[in-house]
Amino acid sequence: AQSVTQLDSQVPVFEEAPVELRCNYSSSVSVYLFWYVQYPNQGLQLLLKYLSGSTLVKGINGFEAEFNKSQTSFHLRKPSVHISDTAEYFCAANSGGYQKVTFGIGTKLQVIP
Amino acid sequence: DTGVSQNPRHKITKRGQNVTFRCDPISEHNRLYWYRQTLGQGPEFLTYFQNEAQLEKSRLLSDRFSAERPKGSFSTLEIQRTEQGDSAMYLCASSKNQGGSETQYFGPGTRLLVL
Numbered sequence: 001a002q003s004v005t006q007l008d009s010q011v012p013v014f015e016e017a018p019v020e021l022r023c024n025y026s027s028s029v030s031v032y033l034f035w036y037v038q039y040p041n042q043g044l045q046l047l048l049k050y051l052s053g054s055t056l057v058k059g060i061n062g063f064e065a066e067f068n069k070s071q072t073s074f075h076l077r078k079p080s081v082h083i084s085d086t087a088e089y090f091c092a093a094n095s096g097g098y099q100k101v102t103f104g105i106g107t108k109l110q111v112i113p
Numbered sequence: 114d115t116g117v118s119q120n121p122r123h124k125i126t127k128r129g130q131n132v133t134f135r136c137d138p139i140s141e142h143n144r145l146y147w148y149r150q151t152l153g154q155g156p157e158f159l160t161y162f163q164n165e166a167q168l169e170k171s172r173l174l175s176d177r178f179s180a181e182r183p184k185g186s187f188s189t190l191e192i193q194r195t196e197q198g199d200s201a202m203y204l205c206a207s208s209k210n211q212g213g214s215e216t217q218y219f220g221p222g223t224r225l226l227v228l
Binding site for chain 1: 216
């Protein structure tokens with residue numbers, strides 16, 4: 001069974017500092033990877049996705065992620081965070097042809113002014 | 114805005130009552146999913162439809178839960194005889210079948226509190 005591990009439950013970071021949110025996945029077949037953001041009392045918004053091709057994926061709001069097959073990782077990064085980035089971030093994965101998406105437990109990003 | 118919509122956004126009910134939630138997917142999307150998210154956890158898959166056919170159900174979906182998508186458009190999720198453990202955010206998502214590389218788009222969720 002596929003699993004997604006988010007190693008940090010909470011990440012505090014000062015405004016304008018860089019941030020990396022870590023995600024590792026396990027899969028024996030080809031995998032599609034996603035990062036979603038959830039603001040308080042709202043649903044999930046897609047930040048970016050890796051389906052194939054270039055391993056560096058750029059998303060909305062200045063975020064990017066790098067797919068690393070050898071390390072089975074898909075870490076999310078932003079060079080300079082804003083207060084408005086305070087939210088919970090979920091890494092997710094599904095295997096090609098299998099529709100269930102497996103989510104990690106989420107990482108709460110707290111941007112400190 | 115033509116995103117996924119869910120109603121109601123919030124529901125408070127007493128234990129033992131039945132509740133029904135509605136999801137309206139993005140209009141051209143033929144796949145629809147239900148997830149449950151409890152506090153401090155990521156969303157967990159409950160079930161999914163392709164058009165009107167319910168193709169997969171999670172073991173999380175007990176006999177008290179039933180989902181329908183009668184005309185392949187909107188879907189309803191009903192919980193009978195609610196229990197306090199049913200308190201959670203219920204998320205709906207939709208996608209368009211593109212041969213394995215599709216993306217699921219989520220609605221705002223329905224937050225259920227069972228007293």
